[in-house]
Every structure is written in structure tokens, then in C-alpha cells.
Amino acid sequence: MYDNLLANVPTDLWIGGKWRKASDNARFDVIDPATEKKIASVASATVDDAKAAVDAASDAFEAWGAKKPRERGEILRKAYELTMRDAERLAKLITLENGKALSDSRGEVAYAAEFFRWNAEEAVRNLGQVSRAPSSGARILVQHKPAGIAVLVTPWNFPAAMATRKIAPALAAGCTVVLKPASDTPLTMLALMPILEEAGVPAGVVNVIPSRSSGKVVSAMLHDPRVRVVSFTGSTEVGRKLLREAADNVVKPAMELGGNAPFLVFEDADIDAAIDGAMIAKMRNMGEACTAANRFYVHEKVHDEFAKKLTAKMNALKMGNGLDDGVALGPLVNAEGRDKVMSLVDDAVKKGAKVLTGGKVPDGPGFFYPATVLTNVPDSAAMLNDEIFGPVAAIQSFKSEDEAIKRANDTEYGLVAYLYTKDMNRGMRVSEKLDFGMIGLNRGLVSDPAAPFGGMKQSGIGREGGHEGMMEFLETQYVSLNW
Secondary structure, eight states: OOHHHHTTOOOSEEETTEEEOOTTOOEEEEEETTTTEEEEEEEOOOHHHHHHHHHHHHHHHHHHHHSOHHHHHHHHHHHHHHHHHTHHHHHHHHHHHHOOOHHHHHHHHHHHHHHHHHHHHHTTOOOOEEEEOTTTOOEEEEEEEEOOEEEEEOOSSSTTHHHHHHHHHHHHHTOEEEEEOOTTSOHHHHHHHHHHHHHTOOTTTEEEOOOSOHHHHHHHHHTSTTEEEEEEESOHHHHHHHHHHHHHTTOEEEEEOOOOEEEEEOTTSOHHHHHHHHHHHHHGGGGOSTTSEEEEEEETTTHHHHHHHHHHHHHTOOBSOTTSTTOOBOOOSSHHHHHHHHHHHHHHHHTTOEEEEOOSOOSSSSOOOOOEEEESOOTTOGGGTSOOOSSEEEEEEESSHHHHHHHHHOSSEESEEEEEOSOHHHHHHHHHHSOOSEEEESOSOOOOTTSOBOOEETTEESOBSHHHHHHTTEEEEEEEEOO
């Protein structure tokens, strides 16, 4: 079933515009999470390969940075068009290596392509300013220059979108990049390289090096003085390690880290709208997202209605191989992820949580876990403090607005929060009191290439998307002069 889909997917390293084996010829297997079968063998980059990729990026940097902004923008626009041309093939490849339902994968490809289109327009909006110093009378000229070579480290949950969200603004800014994709899902990114080449991206501007020696490979690049930016999406734990590594050479960090998103439903909310929003916030990508709703706080007056309707919606999801028709819930990405979800649910149940649906691992191959709803979840349950990263909704009730805000903010994370209310005064008041970088107010989806995506506290540093996304790859230079 895989032969046609994988026939033209490259599996080597992409360095300097050429495919090459790893320097020690090492490779690693990619597994279909729906069947647990091997689908491909991919080259595993070494430290020497990482150095070669930085060399290629360095060689390409001056010419790429010197291109007129419009020229870079036109190449990114072409990349958008070609990605959409190949959207169905890329979506099936994402489902094959990641497990998510094909409908989710199609949405991801469109989202991923939009970063090319958005940044094609941002490339020509690298604006500076001129002013006059109040005291000296000298002119202050401010401009933004490409920072240099950027190392991009991406996760497995959105193998296309998390990469284009970094590549596109970096290229728009005039930087060259070396990307290290997640080992669980390297194929999608490798498949995108011929598309970028066809779009006109010069050799060496984008380099892709999958590796099972991620720590050593990324560390070697961060200690190369030519590398000036590191952009990482992943867990807070790994982000802390990379920040320590980046500190040695004072490499500029852009970190999109973990989340523990609260979902607040007030007594005046449109419950049906809140359920629709909850299904998006919780079940997009099967809950394997840093933006996934993790903790549901529902006012006691509407708690039972919300729980009943959410359970009905979750029960209606068809689970199976993401490539099959009608499937809305595919497998989790690997056994480790599935086992973590199972452990968190078992922990909550032992401590008194009530299972309304799901909660049991099905028989057969594949890393499946059913859509699960829990109520009466105690404060001591581990899932309230840890990212579930799976299709599990943990519901608690609350009595007052102040209580809901306090409990929502009671986490080291601050990526995204969701709230539903018909009272917009309350909506804005609560939004301002929530310590999160993004708020979904009567919306279950906040991700948008035109918006600054990022968090507070332990959820990261910097922003991706919007105009801010390109600024992460630029350095501000001030020139003092008189005329």
C-alpha cells in the first residue's frame, strides 16, 4: 500500500543542493504508527554531516542575503503554489509517518503552504526608520539585516507546518538554514526539498539533516560561530537544554515550547459552540499539539450538559488507519506517546476520576488510544500538570470567575488558553488576566500564519508567524550620522 506513495520520496541528507549518504552510512527506520511496520530507511546525519551542512549554508548566505526582497518573495510565493499543487501527496505522506487522520493532514498542508505565501509578502516589508536624536541632533538610521545561518529543530506532530513556519520567515529575512527534523517523521520534510528546488531556492539555502544523534548534531552546530539563530519547537525540557547550549556562543534563541492549555466554559456560554470549539482545541491532531486543550474548567451550572455533549461528540469519532475513509482518529505517533497517555488516564482513574467514554487501549497493532472523557478529575491527577498529548479531555467544575482564572493560571506554562462566554466584557476582562501568550475567545483554534504565535513563562521565547516571525531572523543595526 506504500509503494506508490513512497516511490519518489528521498531518504538521504539534503546538503548544498545535493542528496548524499551519511558520512558513516548510518540509517534509521521510519515506522507507520498504524501498523507498526517499517516504511522507509533514512540517512542518519553525523557531526561531520552537520558541519558540511553549515558549510553549505555559509557558502550560500552572502548571495541569498543580497537578493532583492522581491526576488526572495517571488521564490516563496512559488513554493506556496507548488506545495498546494502537491498537497494530496504530501498529506498522505504526513498521515503515513505521523498517523493523523487524512483530513487533519490536508489541513496541515494548507497551513504549512500559507507560511510561504505570508512570508512572500513579509519579505518586502523589512522596514527601517530614520529619526533625529533630540539631544545631539544627529540622525538615527535603523535598519534590519539578516542575522546569519539559522539552525531549525522541528517536532514530529506537524512535520510540514512546523518546518515551513521556520523556513519561510528565515528565507524572507535573507538567512540560510539547516533543519533537523524529528526522527519519527523525517519523510515529509525531505519530500519538500525538490519542491523548494523547483521554486528556485538556490543550493545551500535550505539543508535538511535527519539524525538519530540529535543532541550531538545540534550541539555541534550551535558551537559553530557562523550559526547565529536557533529556532526550536518541542518540549520545555529539551528547550532548556538547547538554551544552555546556545548560551556558549550567545546564539539568538527562538523557542516554542510546551503547553498546558486551560479551556474555560462560563455559565452564559453557548454550549453547542463551546462543544464545537472544544473538539477543535482538544482533537486537532488527536490532541498531539502544544495548543491542545488540556484542562477543561466548566461552570457548575453547565458542567453536566457540557460533559454529556462532549462525550457524544467524542463517541462519534471513527478510529482507525488515518488513510482510510471516514477515519477521524488515527494512532498516536509511537508506543512511548501511547503509553504516556494510558499512564495519565490510569493515574486519574485510580485517584477518583470517572470515565465517561474511552480509557482502554484497543487490541491489535498500532499505537491507538480512543477518544476519552473524564469527569471528577482530582487536583492530584498528573494529567492536570503534564501535557497529555493525546485524545483525552479532563473536566473539572468551578463556581466563580476568579476561581477559574486562578486555576487556569496555576501552571508553569503559558502558551494558549481558551474561554467561552456570551459576555464580551467578561471575555476581554478574563483574557487580560490569563497569563498566556495566546487566547482563543469563543474560538477553538488560534494558529494563523498572520498572527504572532508563542507563549509566556515556560512556554517559550519569541514569536512565529505575523511580522514578528521574520524579525526573529533579523538583527537591528543603528547608524549615527549627520547631513
